[in-house]
Amino acid sequence: MRRFRLLALANAVTAFGSNLNMVALGLFAYQTTGSPLQTGAFMALRLGTGFVTGLFAGNTVSRIPYKTVIVGANLVQATAMLLLLMVPATGVALYVVAVLTGVAGTMAAVALRSAVPSIVGQENRVQANSLLVAGRSIALIAGFAASGIIIAGLDYLGVFAINIAAFCLAGLIVMFLNLGANQAPATERRWLASQATALRYIRDRPVVGGLIAIRTIIGIASATAGVAIPIYSSALDPQRPEAFMGQFWTVWAVGNIAMQIGVSRWARRTGRSVGTDVFIAAACVMSLASIVVFTGWALVLTLVAAAVTGAASGLAETAYQSRLQEAPDEQRGHLFGLSLTSENLGFAAGMLAAGTLLVALSPLVVVATVAVVAIVAAVGFRLSNRALSREPDRVEQPS
Incomplete structure (x- = not known):
């Protein structure tokens, strides 16, 4: 390390x-x-x-x-x-x-x-x-x-x-x-072959395809909240909108960092991994907490919600990346390339949707609507995909 x-x-x-x-x-x-x-x-x-x-x-x-x-x-x-x-x-x-x-x-x-x-x-x-x-x-x-x-x-x-x-x-x-190297077989070095490699991996492991889809929806929700924050801050304090924005992002990052310290210590002590179920749970908590941020409650409660949002966001990201990194060396780069494309698509869609909806609707309504969609998608995926119950989240120990 x-x-x-x-x-x-x-x-x-x-x-x-x-x-x-x-x-x-x-x-x-x-x-x-x-x-x-x-x-x-x-x-x-x-x-x-x-x-x-x-x-x-x-x-x-x-x-x-x-x-x-x-x-x-x-x-x-x-x-x-x-x-x-x-x-x-x-x-x-x-x-x-x-x-x-x-x-x-x-x-x-x-x-x-x-x-x-x-x-x-x-x-x-x-x-x-x-x-x-x-x-x-x-x-x-x-x-x-x-x-x-x-x-x-x-x-x-x-x-x-x-x-x-x-x-x-x-x-x-x-x-x-x-840092080592990752050399793909010569037959998979063409662009179409590399895309087929990622799609074959997802076909054989539909859970991974579902995770990428949920990650994309979460990206939409996160981008929507990111666009809404400046507007909400301006409504709270038109003279100093940067005050709440600074407080929000600072507390968000502190929650994220605290979560990473805890997860790292837990993984080192137990030798276990965080994976699919943790990702789904963290995504739901993050979405719920983001709604609370825009409710207009007392500043202390709002900042607590911001810290929870940051912590859950960090946990979801760690769990997501750790799960995709289980892919073999020759497929991992292709899989992450496809994943990042999907994430960027979700982020762009969220920015466009927020920019359009916030013209007529309040930040709370817009953020809550998208967050509820993310929660429903995550829970629905977990309940409907029986493969999850047959796929324990584990780390393969070296032989």
């Missing part, structure tokens, strides 16, 4: 850079173009590129060593930020950056998720996933907190320079780690 902790550190540094430019690039795109339409097109292009890349990422990860993919992805994102420093800020430059960051971010995510069992072994994958999720939560707090301060003090150029340093540092750390 020692070298994996370094990898988790590199991933957290990358996540810090991504969260930092998520805030800065949106504002920069609007100030550069002066057009809400072009700003929306920039964000949509970034997300859409990630969606398309997921279809090809599994094939790429199965042919190229994990380390090469992750280091390359960090360097591509650093290059994208360097482009904004060196060329005049135009809509075209922003679209190029959207494509580069969308492709690189997706490639790195698929490679990292696929590499976990190869690096730490199947028996330690829950601890490893918890470490990754906790690192990203810390990066979330740091990235969002630092963005306003850095933009105010150094302007956007300072943000982009820090982005470059973060991505280069992350790539440098990974460069000195041995």
